[in-house]
Amino acid sequence: MCLILLSWQIDPDYPLTIAANRDEFFQRPTLAADFWPEHPDILAGRDLEFGGSWLGISHKGRFAAVTNLREVASTGDRSRGNLVKDFLLSSQTSRQFADQLESQKTEFRPFNFIASDGDTLFYTNNIQAGWQALSPGNHAIGNIPLSDENAKTKKGGADMDSAMAENVSHEELLNMLRDEAPTIDTDNEINMALSCRFISLEGYGTRSSSIVRANKNGQWDFWEKHYASSESQKEGLQHFSFRVSSGA
Template sequence: MCLILLSWQNDPEQILTVAANRDEFFQRPTLAADFWPEHPQILAGRDLEFGGSWLGISRSGRFAAVTNLREVEASGDRSRGDLVKDFLLSAETSQDFCEGLEPEKSQYRPFNFITSDGDKLCYTNNIEAGWRTLAAGIHAIGNIPLSEKNAKTQKGYQDMKVVMAEKPSHQDLLNMLQDTKPTMDAEEDIYRALSCRFVSFNEYGTRSSSVVSASKTGQWDFWEKRYATSPTQEEALQHFSFAEDKQQ
């Protein structure tokens, strides 16, 4: 997952709105978003290489997502996708989970990690000490620490701010995620491609877009659009909807 745009407690009717793109090598085996057979409270895509996920929600009203940190040397070999899975299965608050993660962060591959338990939205990474609770508003998380900015995250922030002001539909958010304009005028094709919101470069690119919406009444909606990565595949859009169950 290379770009996560969030609107948190920024609307009188919506607690959380997420628009995110997952960028990955086309050959990496992946399952589309669904409720997991062995953990039916989790709704998420699944990475079949390590078993975790890049973004997901739970029936109890929890949200988690990760991105990698590009150009950061790995200090550990644990999969960052496990963070999403472990938080969604946990009953801990976002704050307690991030606090408990502190001693173990170096064991994971480089990550940005964001969580919501419905009350707080928290962020951490494993190249900086500590974690933070995010204020109400718009946030853009890319492949750099949240404390830094680049043209891709800044444009994402501005576009999300504009779109959210217009009470967007899920299709409006999906359309925004498919922006193919480079945000970097680099000489090398790979860097121009990676600076786009929708990435397409040889055997690597945007595999799927996700839109998540959580209302003040406890209604959750999850749309996932999967893109064709070979001549034998077709684009596919699926939608899940459920009422939050705090007893899960």
């Protein structure tokens, strides 16, 4: 996942809205979002290489997502996708999970990680010490630390601000994620392509877009649009809807 745009606790009807693109090599084996047979509370896509996920939610009202950190040397061998899976399966609060993770962060490949138990939305990475509870507002997380900013995250954040102010639909959020305009001007064609919100390169690009909306009444909706990575594939959109389990 290379860009996560989210709105946290500023809309009285929808305390959490996520619009995110996953960028990955086309050859990497992946399952589209679904409830996991062995963990039916989890609704997420699945990375078949390591078994984790890039973004998911659960019947208990939990959310988690991860991005990689570009141009950062790996400090560990554990897949960052396991962070999403482990948080969604955990019964710990966001704060407890973040505190426990602190001593283990260097075991993972470079990551940005964001997760919520419904009460606290926290962010951490494994190139800086500590974690932070995010304040209400709109946030843009890319492949750089949240404390930094580049043209891609700046434009994404501005577009998310406009989208939430206009109370747009999930279709409009998906269209927003399909923006193919470069955010930098450079002679390096690869860097220019990577600066786009929707990436299209030979063998690598945006493979899916996800929209998550959590209603104040406990209703969660998850849309995933997956894109064709070869001529034999077709684009597809799926939608899941459920209410948070009682006692979550």
